[in-house]
Structures are given as C-alpha cells and as structure tokens.
Amino acid sequence: AFPYTGVAGTGNERSFIAIKPDGVQRGLIAEVISRFEKKGYKLVAMKMIWATEEMAANHYDDLKGRPFFPALVKYFASGPIVAMVWEGPDVIKTGRKILGATNPQAADVGTLRGDFCLTTGRNIIHGSDGPESAAHEIGMWFTEKECSAYSRSIDSWIVADN
Ligand code: GDP
Ligand code: MG
Numbered sequence: 001a002f003p004y005t006g007v008a009g010t011g012n013e014r015s016f017i018a019i020k021p022d023g024v025q026r027g028l029i030a031e032v033i034s035r036f037e038k039k040g041y042k043l044v045a046m047k048m049i050w051a052t053e054e055m056a057a058n059h060y061d062d063l064k065g066r067p068f069f070p071a072l073v074k075y076f077a078s079g080p081i082v083a084m085v086w087e088g089p090d091v092i093k094t095g096r097k098i099l100g101a102t103n104p105q106a107a108d109v110g111t112l113r114g115d116f117c118l119t120t121g122r123n124i125i126h127g128s129d130g131p132e133s134a135a136h137e138i139g140m141w142f143t144e145k146e147c148s149a150y151s152r153s154i155d156s157w158i159v160a161d162n
Contacts, residue, residue: 004144011089017032022122042087047082055140072121099113
C-alpha cells in the first residue's frame, strides 16, 4: 500500500498529466496517451472533465500573481480536458521531458510541445513539475478510488528489479 498520489523516487511515483482544451479540440488525445504508454508508463487514472474557472485557478494556484493568470484560467476552463495519472520510475521528471519546454518555440522536436504546438498560451498539455505539485494535483482532480493500483503481466519486461 502507498499513498494514492504516489511515492516520488520509487517505481510507484505518480504524475498528473492533463491534455488541455486545445489538445482535446485538435484531436491529440490518442497521441499524448500513446507517447506515455509506449515509453512504458502505466495509466492509473483518466477522465474527461470540463473544469470551472475556480478549479482552473486552484490547479494553477502557484501562478496567481502572474500577469497571464486570468488568461490562463480562461484557457484551461475553455473546454473539456483529459485528466490522467501516470505511474512509473521518474515519471514526474521524464513526463516533463516528454511534454517539452513550456514555450513550444523552445521545445525540442520530438517532444509533444515541440511537435504539435506554437505558442505558450496554447501549449496543449500540462504535467506536474515536482513531487509536491503532483500530490496537490492528483489529490485535486482524483479520489483514491479513481486511481487504480494494478500490475501488468508485462511489467517485468519493462522494469528490472535491480
Ligand atoms: P508548465 O509547467 O510548463 O505548463 O509552465 P508553467 O507552470 O510556468 O505555466 C503554466 C501554464 O501557463 C503554461 O503551460 C502556459 O499554458 C501558461 N503560461 C505560462 N507562461 C505564460 C505566458 O507568459 N503567457 C501566457 N499566455 N501563458 C503562459
Ligand atoms: Mg507548471
């Protein structure tokens, strides 16, 4: 048993990943899921949800003072998102690498933002930036019951135990 928000630094590390409204509108749901799935990470929770501006503001609590905050809240609440929890070794940091830099113009080709978008204000995807934000975000968007702890028969082909 482990906290459903995950245990950073273990094989049960968890990260909150969300396809933002523009990613949903642009038909990139399967592409995003595919990148995490093919890497070997395990999807442990997923739902489509249309966030209210209150939920968006809570999600981006740490950015409250920024000039772009009102626009960000409107953007995040502008349509349904696909909220997910992914699990696996180093998923928080590696998940950020799969996303690419916040500004898509700085994001490397081969990353989701590098390959699929053009501006910071429409950068298609969110990912937790550390263990504390992962715990806050998973706890905010999902209940414990919505996060499934399960093993896959292929796990030992993906992660060696030494
Ligand atoms: P992230 O963790 O890479 O998503 O980046 P941040 O946590 O710094 O910012 C959260 C989100 O706010 C980003 O993904 C962008 O959608 C948005 N954002 C950040 N900086 C700017 C900005 O300068 N202008 C606008 N319009 N949006 C921004
Ligand atoms: Mg962030």
